[in-house]
Amino acid sequence: MTNLVWDWRIEIIDYLKHGKLLEDPKASQALNSKATRYSFKGGQLSRKSFQGLQARCLGASEANYVIREVHEGICGNHSGADSLVLKLVRAGYYWPRMEQDAKAFVQNALSVNATHHWYINQQNRCTPFCLHDCS
Numbered sequence: 001m002t003n004l005v006w007d008w009r010i011e012i013i014d015y016l017k018h019g020k021l022l023e024d025p026k027a028s029q030a031l032n033s034k035a036t037r038y039s040f041k042g043g044q045l046s047r048k049s050f051q052g053l054q055a056r057c058l059g060a061s062e063a064n065y066v067i068r069e070v071h072e073g074i075c076g077n078h079s080g081a082d083s084l085v086l087k088l089v090r091a092g093y094y095w096p097r098m099e100q101d102a103k104a105f106v107q108n109a110l111s112v113n114a115t116h117h118w119y120i121n122q123q124n125r126c127t128p129f130c131l132h133d134c135s
Contacts, residue, residue, distance in 0.1 A: 007059040008096055009045050016040040047094045055094035063095045067105050081106045 014020040015035045021028040039046050039054065046054040058066060070087050071079065079087065081103040088098060095101070 009057055009059060012038050013040055013045055016045075053092070055089070055092050058093055058095045060095075063093075063098075063101060066091075066093055067101060071105065071109065079106075 011022070011031060012035055015031055016038060017040055022031055037048050038057070039048065045057040047057055049055055066088065067084070070091060071084055081099070084102040084106060085098050088102070
């Protein structure tokens with residue numbers, strides 16, 4: 001049995017696993033159409049890409065972990081938002097807000113990095129362009 005926290009995947013999983021439709025006919029038709037791009041096997045929701053590959057669908061907490069690992073971890077080089085999204089897609093992940101989440105994450109990382117470098121420079125009493133002892 002899969003332990004699911006409420007997220008964007010639940011309606012699709014309920015439809016694929018149990019054939020459960022929504023009460024609103026328009027929403028049910030939209031769900032039926034959307035669900036054709038997904039598969040649910042072994043407790044894991046996957047999204048079919050145009051190339052025929054399966055991308056693992058992530059919830060919010062999983063997405064947060066993966067985005068952090070790809071950006072900062074062993075496969076990361078602190079890339080920009082567009083590059084980060086491409087890396088996530090190539091790694092086989094998907095969630096609907098990938099672009100927005102990557103942009104927010106990179107902006108936050110840049111903000112934290114800038115603050116960190118400013119603090120280091122204040123401690124050293126140097127500017128980034130200081131080439132000699134600035135005491």
